Amino acid sequence: KKHQYWWYAAAVILFLTVGVFVRHVVINESDAVNNGQSQLTRTVTSTPTDKPILRLADGRMINLDTANNGMLAVEEGTQITFDGRSLHYEGELVNADSEVIKNTIITPKGRQYQLVLPDGSKIWLNAASSLTYPVKFKKDIREVEITGEAYFEVERAQDWPFIVKTASQHIEVLGTYFNVSAYDDDLNTKTTLVKGSVKVSTMESIDATKQASSRSTVLRPGQQAVTAKGKSTIDVGIIDTEEAVSWKENLFVFNNEEISEVMKKVSRWYDVEIVYLEGMAGKRIGGSIPRFEQLDQLMDALQATGLLHYKMEGGVVIVMK
Structure with missing residues (x-):
């Protein structure tokens, strides 16, 4: 019916x-x-922290609410500066050594922050989210990990792919604008392409010795890839990209x-x-x-x-x- x-x-x-x-x-x-x-009862969302935190590679925790504007730290020759809303990383682009040191930014509910990485890529991190990223990228790959939601504007670099990992998706780009929503308490992980091209794979297909064709797809602008917890397939649909990234402009959009x-x-x-x-x-x-x-x-x-x-x-x- x-x-x-x-x-x-x-x-x-x-x-x-x-x-x-x-x-x-x-x-x-x-x-x-x-x-x-079923009848609704309650909604309780999880959050990794009750204050905005930058965790440095040496384990130090910086509370961004109380941090002064200006230089926060220097790691591996990379300067980390803060202007109250954005973190900027400036230094050598590539880590010549095999060891990669990482930072993590964690946002509480009701707050969002922006990062500018050494390669010029920009990332907007939504509320109740965390992003882990190298202070310097490897020579052959740029790789970050996200829990929650973030919008990416990745600087194009031929033969230097940018990888975003979530619990269920592996997203590969060379240079593009896209949004990733991967909250732990959501049933679905969603990658929305605004500009350029991205390849989305399930983490199961990356770990497996043989990739199934249904577990990997290349998105065109205006498309969204959705993976569900407990499933290995990827559903692709058309979406209004402005809706998907409206949170950057402090808007709720409900479809x-x-x-x-x-x-x-x-x-x-x-x-x-x-x-x-x-x-x-x-x-x-x-x-x-x-x-x-x-x-x-x-x-x-x-x-x-x-x-x-x-x-x-x-x-x-x-x-x-």
């Missing part, structure tokens, strides 16, 4: 004063039950998403737990809305659609019909 959709009378809300556009649609709740959708997925993004940014009362399963939200400074501003805008009501108790948001 085909899903039946309908709109509330106030299905489309336009807040001209702040440029907020939110719409919502509700699926037939009996259909949701028939299709095995007819389940309320639980919407609130997962809210939880990561505002560091709150979401609890659902009965009647919320199967409801969806579409549109865009700024990352307001205060959580209640965002929730008031969502409540104005008529899709939900809410109340706050400490660090918990209770969502109801």
Whole structure:
């Protein structure tokens, strides 16, 4: 049976004063039950830290909230400087020795940072994420590891591929713009290509002696590769790339998403737990809305659609019909 959709009378809300556009649609709740959708209970997102941390190769931890602007450290001749929002690495591009020393930046909920690596590549790291990368790259490869979400603008270098590793994907590029979303508490890992070309493989196919063709794909701009936990295949689809990277501009963009997925993004940014009362399963939200400074501003805008009501108790948001 085909899903039946309908709109509330106030299905489309336009807040001209702040440029907020939110719409919502509700699926037939009996259909949701028939299709095995369970009742929502709560959303709790994980975070690797409660403050922004730069972990140096020698084990030192630098709290970026209390760090002074300017030079933070020098490792292997590479200068690490900080301007309050961005880390800059300047020094020799290539590590002539076999040993590679690495740094890790870890972001808490509600914060994002930018890095500029020695080769000129730029990386934007979203909230509740971590990125591990060499202070100097190897001569034959540039390789980083990501948990969470990051947007990459990689400097092109012939015969010097740039590799991004997640728990389930291996992404190879020469020079391109792309977004990777690989949160541990998400079921799917998503790589979205904005410009250029990337090759996406599953980690299982990289580790295996023989690669299966279904486990590797080359993306074109506007395509997204999705891998699911526990599965070795890659699903490729067309996507609005502006939606995928909207977080860089401090926007939430929801593409007819389940309320639980919407609130997962809210939880990561505002560091709150979401609890659902009965009647919320199967409801969806579409549109865009700024990352307001205060959580209640965002929730008031969502409540104005008529899709939900809410109340706050400490660090918990209770969502109801």
